[in-house]
Each structure stands twice: as C-alpha cells, then as structure tokens.
Amino acid sequence: MRILPPLYDTLRFLLLDLQKQLQLLSDALENQEPGLLDKSLSRVDYIDNAHLTLLERAGRQYGRRLNEHSDAQQRIVIQSYEHIAHSLKALSGQLQQMAHQLKNIDSLKLIRKKHIFSALQDLNKGLSLITAAIESDSLTLAIDICRLQLRIDKACSAQLDKYKKRLRQGEHSDALLLACFILKDIDLMGDALLRVGEGIMSANLGQFIQIDRFRALEESLSVLDGIRQQDLNIHSMGETKSGCTISGVSASSESEDRIMAIFKQGKKAKLQEEKSRIEKWHQKYPGIAPEVYAYQKQGDKAALLYEYLTGQTFNKLLLAKQSKPLQKGLKTLFRTLNNIWEQTRIDEVHPANFMKQLQKRLPQVYEVHPDFQLKGLKIGHVKQVSLETLVEEAQKFEKRLQAPNAVYIHGDFNTDNILYDPLEDQISFIDLHRSEYLDYVQDLSVLMISFYRIANFDPAVRKRIVQAMEASYAFGTEYAAKIDDHDFELRLALGLARSLISSTRFVLDKEHAKSMHFKGRLLIEQLLQLPGNHLHDYKIPKELFHD
Amino acid sequence: MAKKTNLFEHESLQDKDAIVQYLKALTDGIEKGEVELSDDDEKVTLKPTPFGRFKLKATCSKKAQELRIKISWVGHEDDGDSGQPLHIQPPSK
Numbered sequence: 001m002r003i004l005p006p007l008y009d010t011l012r013f014l015l016l017d018l019q020k021q022l023q024l025l026s027d028a029l030e031n032q033e034p035g036l037l038d039k040s041l042s043r044v045d046y047i048d049n050a051h052l053t054l055l056e057r058a059g060r061q062y063g064r065r066l067n068e069h070s071d072a073q074q075r076i077v078i079q080s081y082e083h084i085a086h087s088l089k090a091l092s093g094q095l096q097q098m099a100h101q102l103k104n105i106d107s108l109k110l111i112r113k114k115h116i117f118s119a120l121q122d123l124n125k126g127l128s129l130i131t132a133a134i135e136s137d138s139l140t141l142a143i144d145i146c147r148l149q150l151r152i153d154k155a156c157s158a159q160l161d162k163y164k165k166r167l168r169q170g171e172h173s174d175a176l177l178l179a180c181f182i183l184k185d186i187d188l189m190g191d192a193l194l195r196v197g198e199g200i201m202s203a204n205l206g207q208f209i210q211i212d213r214f215r216a217l218e219e220s221l222s223v224l225d226g227i228r229q230q231d232l233n234i235h236s237m238g239e240t241k242s243g244c245t246i247s248g249v250s251a252s253s254e255s256e257d258r259i260m261a262i263f264k265q266g267k268k269a270k271l272q273e274e275k276s277r278i279e280k281w282h283q284k285y286p287g288i289a290p291e292v293y294a295y296q297k298q299g300d301k302a303a304l305l306y307e308y309l310t311g312q313t314f315n316k317l318l319l320a321k322q323s324k325p326l327q328k329g330l331k332t333l334f335r336t337l338n339n340i341w342e343q344t345r346i347d348e349v350h351p352a353n354f355m356k357q358l359q360k361r362l363p364q365v366y367e368v369h370p371d372f373q374l375k376g377l378k379i380g381h382v383k384q385v386s387l388e389t390l391v392e393e394a395q396k397f398e399k400r401l402q403a404p405n406a407v408y409i410h411g412d413f414n415t416d417n418i419l420y421d422p423l424e425d426q427i428s429f430i431d432l433h434r435s436e437y438l439d440y441v442q443d444l445s446v447l448m449i450s451f452y453r454i455a456n457f458d459p460a461v462r463k464r465i466v467q468a469m470e471a472s473y474a475f476g477t478e479y480a481a482k483i484d485d486h487d488f489e490l491r492l493a494l495g496l497a498r499s500l501i502s503s504t505r506f507v508l509d510k511e512h513a514k515s516m517h518f519k520g521r522l523l524i525e526q527l528l529q530l531p532g533n534h535l536h537d538y539k540i541p542k543e544l545f546h547d
Numbered sequence: 548m549a550k551k552t553n554l555f556e557h558e559s560l561q562d563k564d565a566i567v568q569y570l571k572a573l574t575d576g577i578e579k580g581e582v583e584l585s586d587d588d589e590k591v592t593l594k595p596t597p598f599g600r601f602k603l604k605a606t607c608s609k610k611a612q613e614l615r616i617k618i619s620w621v622g623h624e625d626d627g628d629s630g631q632p633l634h635i636q637p638p639s640k
Contacts, residue, residue, distance in 0.1 A: 375587030377557055380572030384559070386587070518560030526562070 001134055001203035006057045007081040011088075012131060014050035017043045018088055019127050021095050025102070026120050032108055037099045044096050051089045058082050080203035084130075087195035091123075094192065098185040101178060110172070110179045115159035119152045119186050126193040133200050142204070146197035152190030156183050244270060248308065259308045261293060268302040271295070274433035275304055281432060284408050285340050288429050309428045311421030318415065318464055319456060326464060329420035329427075334475040336427040341440050341479065344408035351403040352439040352491070354498040355395040355524075361502040362388065365517075368505045372517050387501075387521060394524045398494055401487040406437040413443040414450030441488065444476045445495025452500070452545065453516060455509045462547050469545040486536060490527060493540050497523040519544050555584040555591040577618075596620045 024040035027033065061078050102111065126148040133141035160183050167176050244266030248259040264271065272295075281289035290307040297303075314333075317326040366373045377384040385393075410417065411434030419428040451468045454461070473492075480488030500520030504513040523540070530538055561569070576582030582593040595618075602617040 378583065378585045379557075379569055380576045380583060382568050382572040514558070515560075518558075522560045522562070 001080060001137075001200055002077045003135065004061060004077065004081065007054055007061065007078070008134065010050055010054040010057060011081060011085055011134075014047055014054065014085060014088055015127065015130055017046040017050065018092050018095075019124070021047070021092060022120070022124055022127065025095055025099055026117075026124070028099075028102065029108060029112060029120075030117070032112070034103060034108070037103050040099050041096060044092060047089060047092045051085055054085045055082065077203045080199045083199035083202070084134075084196050087192045087199065090195075091189050091192035094185045094189045098182055101182050101185070105178050105182075106175060110175055111182060113159055113162075115155040115162075116183070116186065119155040119159075119190070122148045122152050122155070123186075123189055123193065126196075130196060130200075133197070137204065139201055139204055142197045142200040144197075145200070146194050149190040149194035149197075152193070153187060156187045156190070159183055249305070261305050262290070262308050263303065263305050265301065265303040268297050268300050270433060271302040271304045272297070274431075277432045277435040278306070280408075281429070281435065284344050288336070288340070288427065289432055290428065290430060309419050309421075309430065310424075311419035311426070311428060314415035314418050314420065314451075314468075315454065317420060318451065318454060318468065319461060323464055323467075325420075325422055326468065328422060328425070330468060330471050332420065332425055333418065333427050334471075337440075337443075337475070338479060341407040344437075345405050346407075346437060348406055348437065349403050350406040350436075350438045351398075351401075352442040352495065353395075353398065354442075354445075354491070354494040355391050355398050358498040358502055359388075359391050359395070361505070362391070365502060365505045368508075369513055369517070372504070372513075390521065390524050390528070393528055394494065394497075397527060398491075401490055401494075403439045403441075403487070403491065404483055404485045407440045409435065409438045409440060409443045411435045411438075411443075413446045415447070415454070416450075418447075439491065440479070441476070441491045441495050444472060445492055446499050448472045448545075449496060449499035449503055449516075453503050453507055453512075455507060455512055457512075457547065465547075466545045470542065473540070473542075473545075489538055489540060490535060493523045493527055493538070496520070496540065496544075515547070553591055555586075555589055557584075557586075593620070 021040050021043035024036045024043070028036035028040065058078050058081060062075065064074075102108065105111065126145050129141055129145050133145055136142075160180065163176050163180055163183070167173055244264050247263045247265075249261045249263050264274075275292055275295050278289045278292055290309050292304065292306045294305040295302065312320075312325075312329075314326075314329060317329050320326065372387075374386060376386045376389070410429055410432065412431055417429060417431040419430065420426070421428070448469045451465045451472070454465060456462075476488065476492060479485075497520040500516045500523070504516050507513040507516060523544070526541075527538070573582060576593075577595045580595055582595065584591045584593070599618050599620040602615075602619075604613075604615040604617075606613045
C-alpha cells in the first residue's frame with residue numbers, strides 16, 4: 001500500500017509501543033511476574049498519543065488536494081491508515097483490560113495454558129507482520145494477518161471448552177469465570193488484528209473490503225481455471241439500488257482489460273433469489289440470462305460470480321449519437337419479447353395489481369419529494385381528491401379489468417437491465433431477482449417509463465425517447481390484438497401511471513419528477529372519469545410521451 | 548401546495564376541459580365576491596373588491612406556450628382610525 005510518511009511514521013511508533021505492551025503482558029504471564037503488568041499498562045498513554053497524532057495528521061492529509069482521480073484513491077489510502085490505527089488502538093484497549101483482570105486474579109495458573117500462550121504468540125506474530133504487509137504491494141502478507149485471526153479464534157474456543165468442563169464440576173467458579181472473560185479479550189484482539197489486515201488490503205485494492213467477502217471471492221474465482229488470484233484485477237463497478245456491490249473481474253495477463261466475469265456480493269436472501277431466478281430463465285428461455293459460475297454463502301451474506309454479458313444497455317443505446325443501433329436493438333427486443341411471451345405463457349392469470357404496487361411505494365416517493373404529498377384540492381366548487389384517494393379508487397377500477405394469461409416476466413425491466421449485442425443481434429437480461437409469472441404489461445410499462453425517466457434533455461435524445469416509447473406502445477398494441485387482450489390499453493395506462501409516479505423516487509431533477517408525477521396522476525384521473533360503456537374507446541394520449 | 552398561512556399554491560397537469568372548469572370556478576368566485584381556495588391543510592379566501600388590477604402575459608416559443616394571469620385586489624381590511632372620514636362636520640345644534 002502507498003506509504004504516506006507522516007502517517008506511516010506515527011503508525012510505526014504506535015505499533016512499537018503496542019508490541020511492547022503485548023510482550024510485557026506475555027512475559028508477566030510466562031514468568032509469573034505480576035509486576036510486569038503495570039509496565040505493560042504504562043504503554044497505553046504512548047499508544048493513545050500516537051493514535052491522536054495520526055488522526056490529526058490524517059485530517060491534514062485530507063485537506064491536501066491533488067487532482068480528482070488521485071483524490072479518491074488518496075482518500076482510501078488515508079482511510080486505511082485511520083482504520084489500521086483505530087484497530088490497533090482497540091487491540092491495545094483489550095490488552096489493557098486483560099492486564100487489569102490478570103492483576104485481580106488469585107492464581108495465574110488458570111491462565112497459563114497452552115492455548116492461551118499460542119493465541120498470544122499468534123497475536124505477536126500478526127503485529128510483527130504489519131509493517132512488511134504495509135510496505136508490500138501484494139496482498140499475501142495482509143491475508144496472512146487475517147488468517148491469524150482464525151487461529152486465535154480456534155485456540156480461544158478450545159480453551160473455553162476446557163474452562164466450561166471445569167465450571168460444570170463446580171470448583172473455582174469465580175476464578176474460572178474471570179478466566180473466561182480474559183479469553184473473550186484475547187478473542188477480540190484477534191478481531192482487531194483482522195481489521196488491520198482488511199485495512200491494508202483495502203488500500204491495495206483501492207476499495208474498502210471486508211475479509212469475509214474477499215474469501216468468498218477467492219473461493220468463487222477458483223472455478224475460473226488456471227487463474228491465480230494475484231493475476232486478477234478486481235475493480236468496483238458500483239452498487240445496485242438493492243445494496244449489492246458489483247465488481248468486474250479481469251485477468252491482468254490479457255492485453256486489453258477484458259472483463260471475464262461479474263462478481264456481485266450482498267445480502268444472501270437477495271442473491272439466492274437472483275441465482276434461482278437466473279436458473280429458472282435457463283429452463284424457460286435458454287440464452288437470455290447470464291451463466292452462473294459460482295455461488296458462495298456465509299452467514300447472511302452471499303456472493304455470486306456470473307458471466308459478463310457483452311453488449312450495450314438500452315440506456316446507452318438511447319444516449320448514443322446514432323439512432324440506427326437503437327432501432328435495430330428495439331426490433332430485436334420486441335421479437336425476443338414476443339417469443340418469450342409466446343413460449344412461457346401459462347394457463348393462469350396473475351394480475352399485476354398496478355395500483356396496489358403504487359400504493360405501497362407512495363411513502364418512498366414522498367420521502368424524496370415531500371411536496372408531492374398533496375391533500376384534496378378545492379377551488380370554488382371544483383374539487384380534486386388526494387392521490388391516495390385516487391389510487392384507492394383506481395384499485396377498484398383495476399379489479400374489474402381482465403388480465404390475460406400470465407407469462408414469465410423480467411420483473412425490473414428497465415433500460416439498464418436489458419443488453420443488446422449488435423454483432424450477434426442478441427438480447428440479454430440482467431438483474432433478474434424479481435422475475436415471476438405476471439401480466440406482460442408489467443414489463444412493457446416499466447420499460448416505457450424507464451425510457452421516459454432518463455434525465456437527459458437534449459432535444460435529440462428526447463426525440464429518440466418519444467420514438468422508443470411509441471415503438472414499445474405499438475408493439476404492445478399489436479401483441480394485445482394478437483392474443484385478444486381487450487383491456488390492454490386500460491391496464492397499460494395503469495401500469496404507466498404506476499411507473500411514472502413511483503419512479504420519481506429515483507429522479508432528483510425537480511421539474512422532470514414533477515412532470516412524471518403529474519402525468520401519472522392525469523392517467524389515473526382519465527381512467528376513473530371514463531363512462532362505463534366507453535371503457536374500450538380509451539386511448540392513452542401520446543402527448544404524454546413528450547417531455 | 549400550501550406552504551404557510553395565507554399562501555395557496557397548486558400545480559397539476561389537466562386536460563383542456565378540466566382547465567376550463569377551474570377557470571370557471573375562479574370567475575364564478577370573482578363574480579360572487581368570494582374565491583375560496585383550499586387543500587385539507589390550508590385555506591385562503593379572497594374577497595375581490597369592485598376594482599382590481601388585471602394583468603396578462605403571454606409567451607409562445609417552439610417548446611412551450613404560457614399564459615400568466617394576475618389579478619390583484621388591494622386589501623380592504625378594516626384598519627381602524629384611518630377609515631374615518633377626514634372632514635368632520637361640526638355637530639349641528
């Protein structure tokens with residue numbers, strides 16, 4: 001990791017004192033010399049001072065500006081120094097506690113155990129590796145430091161089992177309890193050591209990582225044959241709205257930085273869901289979803305390694321200079337959708353319940369845009385009800401509509417989750433954790449609004465957005481006619497209203513968000529004002545596709 | 548969209564018919580001498596006086612057309628002494 005002399009020098013002082021603190025405590029135990037415990041405790045002040053100095057110097061380092069790019073990297077390195085110093089200080093605190101407890105214990109005999117000495121030795125070894133690990137560019141030593149925590153943890157558990165056995169016999173229970181507390185202290189010192197290792201690794205990788213996740217990545221990558229972990233580049237590609245982190249994995253040996261796989265980590269429930277849905281897609285419509293290479297879980301976390309799909313998202317296609325690729329992409333997309341819907345249709349009806357979906361998301365919308373939460377309006381004798389009331393009435397309206405047989409849908413069908421590969425003329429889907437059997441209008445309406453919600457107001461882009469929405473609408477109308485779906489237009493209006501209003505929570509441009517909100521509301525009002533015998537004359541006003 | 552007392556604001560997307568209805572509601576109110584505007588939180592009642600200032604502003608560009616109508620009435624709250632006639636006739640004996 002990068003050496004920042006003002007921080008590194010202080011850190012080394014801190015480390016030296018901490019090593020002394022540990023050594024004196026170990027000696028006290030080994031030689032049964034309680035007097036050394038006070039000497040051990042006397043190091044604490046030095047460590048506190050060094051820690052404060054480091055924090056103060058780190059603060060000054062943040063203030064130094066380089067350029068945009070190196071600023072971000074610099075920040076991670078400084079944070080890593082702070083993280084390491086903080087963990088070392090925590091370790092010192094545990095040592096201090098342990099020294100106090102050792103002073104209170106009647107006989108050191110209970111503590112002078114093989115497992116405890118071994119844990120303290122590992123701790124010492126870990127501390128002695130830190131400077132070398134910091135100065136090295138490779139991750140090996142940092143990983144070694146992290147691994148020591150496992151050994152310390154094991155030693156502590158083994159000793160704890162022995163104490164427990166003796167506690168059950170009912171002798172020396174006070175002393176044994178105290179000994180158990182001391183074990184806990186040693187265990188926490190192991191954790192602190194682990195954090196130090198993580199700090200060094202984070203600085204080297206350029207992103208903050210947790211070792212559990214890194215282990216998962218290491219294991220997952222072992223399936224990519226013939227590639228050793230140090231030959232891989234892992235770079236962060238951002239975070240999803242559901243809180244997963246995504247990294248691209250590429251081989252350093254490849255001349256171009258070709259990404260081979262996507263590594264996604266996050267909550268187990270989310271990723272397990274995604275994995276099982278990807279597998280379902282492989283059964284239902286092979287070739288549309290990425291291949292899963294590996295899946296690891298640990299506790300409530302999980303990691304998923306899957307194929308990196310080539311192609312461009314429709315978001316990119318829309319913003320591109322030329323319209324040709326977008327046109328070709330849409331054509332292939334509609335052909336693919338038509339095939340998927342034909343092939344996955346089942347004999348059941350699963351209505352989308354657009355208004356229920358919207359009702360559920362309104363609080364999140366108001367959180368981002370509090371001024372959208374309007375009460376009922378009255379101007380003279382003309383009244384307008386609140387959005388909540390409107391949505392409730394629209395739920396009743398929606399219940400009367402007939403949905404066609406369900407098809408297997410993407411579930412989060414926005415422009416970022418659909419890839420088009422112009423060379424292969426092929427469509428792929430990503431982010432499939434919400435796939436299910438539902439009304440096809442769900443995917444279609446989400447797609448149309450994901451075009452609209454793009455916050456780019458270049459007239460050329462806006463024109464392409466209108467075209468893409470009109471094309472999607474035309475495709476939907478055609479498909480509806482083919483399957484005799486008479487209520488298509490009405491359900492689409494509800495779906496569009498739902499997406500227009502609910503996705504304002506991702507739109508921070510106030511005017512754009514307002515325009516979406518107003519349009520969504522207008523669609524619902526229009527539907528509710530329709531005379532019962534003219535429901536099927538309704539046509540969604542195309543003007544709404546325009547900005 | 549009321550923000551503080553005596554301020555009423557509203558904005559929405561409406562079709563032509565609805566806009567005409569809102570305008571009618573306003574003109575009816577002016578004729579009657581009372582325009583009531585409210586959402587559930589705030590209520591503003593205007594009492595148009597016989598004379599008001601009427602201002603129109605229209606703009607038309609490629610992208611948008613806009614018509615601003617501003618009608619203002621001077622407050623007519625009873626403000627005590629100054630409401631007394633300046634010339635006081637001596638009481639007749």
